[in-house]
Amino acid sequence: MKRKITLKDIAKELEVSISTVSKSLKDSPEIGEDTREKVKAFAALYNYKPNNIAISLKNRRTKNIALIIPEIVNDFFGEVIGGVEQVANEKGYNVIVCLSNESFDKEVVNIDTLAHGGQVDGFIISLSKETMLRQDYNHLIEVENQGMPLVMLDRVTEQVLCDKVIVDDARGSYNAVSHLIEQGCKKIALITTVDYISVGHLRTQGYIKALGDHGLELDPSLIVRIDGIAGCEDPIKKLVENQDIDGVFAVNELFAVTAMKAVQNHGKKVPQDVAIIGFSDGKLLKHATPAVSTVSQHGEEMGRVAVKMLLKRLQSDKEEESFSTRVIKTSLIKRESSGS
Amino acid sequence: MKRKITLKDIAKELEVSISTVSKSLKDSPEIGEDTREKVKAFAALYNYKPNNIAISLKNRRTKNIALIIPEIVNDFFGEVIGGVEQVANEKGYNVIVCLSNESFDKEVVNIDTLAHGGQVDGFIISLSKETMLRQDYNHLIEVENQGMPLVMLDRVTEQVLCDKVIVDDARGSYNAVSHLIEQGCKKIALITTVDYISVGHLRTQGYIKALGDHGLELDPSLIVRIDGIAGCEDPIKKLVENQDIDGVFAVNELFAVTAMKAVQNHGKKVPQDVAIIGFSDGKLLKHATPAVSTVSQHGEEMGRVAVKMLLKRLQSDKEEESFSTRVIKTSLIKRESSGS
């Protein structure tokens, strides 16, 4: 590795002190104009860039932020990354992306390493499934105790006090289900996740409330709770074949598209026989045939907001204040799968 | 920000020197066993972790690598990130993900900042479209000149000498098209990108060769070249409606699924009337109805291989040697869209 040019190199070459070089480059009035110009010209010529590692050490901040997400092959998190990266870069921050792969252990290791190692100034995190199941948030609380800012995104918990960015899951699904009802659906199935996942739980509540408000009865046999992503086909197929349904609300992309496939394979038409609506606006729903209506959570926007909250904390010296939770509005994207 | 505990703190507390603490924690035989144990116990108690920034400064290496990709809302790059992250983490490296958003300028800025700022030890990059169009690779050549290892992935150029990881695009599409021909297709359309994109060009070549080898004539009116992602619907629709085709080979997910939609909307059945095959194995194809056959490029594997090549360079002190290009085999995933 060829060594990069340093202040010392410039100083030696121009026969001035390191301080002079440093100050010249920062346009300090302490240094005479001619010296200043000379140094700057030389630096530009040799393409000098200050060593950020040294600066980090000096300033005790790295200008790096960590983004910890459960998985990446999911359009929602993809969008989040995009949003985070965009704003962070604008503000001169780098983003270190870490995948927990839905594993508690990996989440803990990632956070501990980055936090104690002093590699990042703050965290944006979306909890892994395992973490939510265990309800063990000590690693996060410790981060907070260290005085490192932490922003939780989408998959959050009230057991950690920090800034949060979420969508109004309950209202989003309320709207989705209401939409189905307005389209004439009477027997609407819900395909959701197990309850310990915050968003799954809230979306289920929205479904229940929408039915109630529109005078429809809640039929538990129309609700399927799915744990993993892996084996979702079977229960969905069973639901579609055994229940007489005319609408489906699925809490994520995959469930929605899988349900549509099951419906079509079962010889029914979407949306004529069964209307379908999903949650999260990825490519999967957009490019399905027919295109699937959905509740958009605006992942990019969420990412952008999360960074902004984080940077605000990083840039204000006064600690504490109170924490806030930003709720990003969802919007209903009506496509072919839920009627005209 | 509460200050993290340092060697100095431990030293003061235990009334030994900083060196003693440092050596104890590294299990140096220079230090007596009891002192060593005492220090280690104390460090463990206070959860001491060395400051990686300081270590980076001292060692002149950061244990960070940069991964620069054109976009993220694309399953292929999502998989690549996964693979890179996995191996990198195993080896104690962090991954800084940067998006060029297909922009030359952003690619250059990202690379310059990270390279000169000394934030990373090496790069893995997939070129932006704009970069390939302009054929300006000076930013990459400069990285190389600095002695920083660079691995190019998927979208590469021969104009930069470095390690590369690619798939055999030509062979992959040759196989795909041959498969269609074996299924009885005679008039196979090609939906591809403009030629300056290395992979688009190669995939087109594979198509042409497959036709030739099977005695089919090349009909230029069956080839559609699409520039952006945005307006791909129209030309595809036109192709489907105006040409009498019985097969489609699309060089990416989106084109494939858009073509399928056009075919179905045009009143034809997939695969009975028109067989379809795509490239890259994302969710879009897997969960379409019918599921679309494709050429898998094994993105995760490519990511893994790329990091390994990078780390090998980083860990060997001897420079130069020769560069190698690893070709990852594609595999044909036969699904419903191309017949039984």
Add this chain to the structure above:
DNA sequence: TGTTAACACGAAACCGTTATAGTTTGTCTA
């Protein structure tokens, strides 16, 4: 009893910057 080597530890330099506190000059003033 003096020499020496092993042992256990400390001092100091260094990585590249920045910030603070000097130190030279030269000029102007009283």
Add this chain to the structure above:
DNA sequence: TAGACAAACTATAACGGTTTCGTGTTAACA
């Protein structure tokens, strides 16, 4: 012509580690 003061630099001490080179103590040996 000494004294004050500004201008233009330089020296130094951090930041938090690692590492090389001492150094003082003790024990073994001739």
